[in-house]
Amino acid sequence: xxxxxxxxxxxxxxxxxxxxxxxxxxxxxxxxxxxxxxxxxxxxxxxxxxxxxxxxxxxxxxxxxxxxxxxxxxxxxxxxxxxxxxxxxxxxxxxxxxxxxxxxxxxxxxxxx
Amino acid sequence: xxxxxxxxxxxxxxxxxxxxxxxxxxxxxxxxxxxxxxxxxxxxxxxxxxxxxxxxxxxxxxxxxxxxxxxxxxxxxxxxxxxxxxxxxxxxxxxxxxxxxxxxxxxxxxxxxx
Numbered sequence: 001x002x003x004x005x006x007x008x009x010x011x012x013x014x015x016x017x018x019x020x021x022x023x024x025x026x027x028x029x030x031x032x033x034x035x036x037x038x039x040x041x042x043x044x045x046x047x048x049x050x051x052x053x054x055x056x057x058x059x060x061x062x063x064x065x066x067x068x069x070x071x072x073x074x075x076x077x078x079x080x081x082x083x084x085x086x087x088x089x090x091x092x093x094x095x096x097x098x099x100x101x102x103x104x105x106x107x108x109x110x111x112x113x
Numbered sequence: 114x115x116x117x118x119x120x121x122x123x124x125x126x127x128x129x130x131x132x133x134x135x136x137x138x139x140x141x142x143x144x145x146x147x148x149x150x151x152x153x154x155x156x157x158x159x160x161x162x163x164x165x166x167x168x169x170x171x172x173x174x175x176x177x178x179x180x181x182x183x184x185x186x187x188x189x190x191x192x193x194x195x196x197x198x199x200x201x202x203x204x205x206x207x208x209x210x211x212x213x214x215x216x217x218x219x220x221x222x223x224x225x226x227x
Contacts, residue, residue, distance in 0.1 A: 031214060032213070032214060032215070034215055034216060036218070041201075041221075041223065042220060042221065043119075043203055043218045043219055043220040043221040044203065044205075044216075044218040045218075046215060046216065046217060046218075049213060049215040051213070089157075091216070093214060093216075097145075097164075097209060097214075098145060098162075098164050100147070100159060100162060101159075101216060103156055103157045104156075105155075105156040106156070
């Protein structure tokens, strides 16, 4: 059974810092991995989607990497801003059209001005 | 472009009352649809998923049910709400057409059962 772990559960950094959020998964047989952002009381916003054949994806100040063999993904946030404060969740999807995501519990990030 | 609509945003219901939450998707055909619940301080729990009209799979036994009367409509229901049904309910769809199989979530419904 796939398990997705995100440690630490919470992180507080000063504004401007470059930071890395980690995600690990136990079963390397995945179809893709997706990073989401969730603001308090809101739905999930997809940040980056990495297919199993890809090593990384970039969007603006965000860069996500995927290492299937080691069961790890990282979300890199450059020059963090207070507006980046949110909960970040990673989720992996196994192969199969009707397969379902397994989510980590998320990392709550606070960027201090 | 594809969009997902979920309503209402907030709902306060008494114990024992019925529930109906609706989710619709636009801009895609035959999506996989999902209902998740997120309880306070807990992770996302998959409640139901559907791969087509009238096809519903339940992930956990509970007081809720789901239906998919149309291709792009997914409804979460209960005949009699319990206090334990309180939570944040999220609808999602999975993009099969493009082959990316990425998930897109709605904005959620905050349900408080009193």
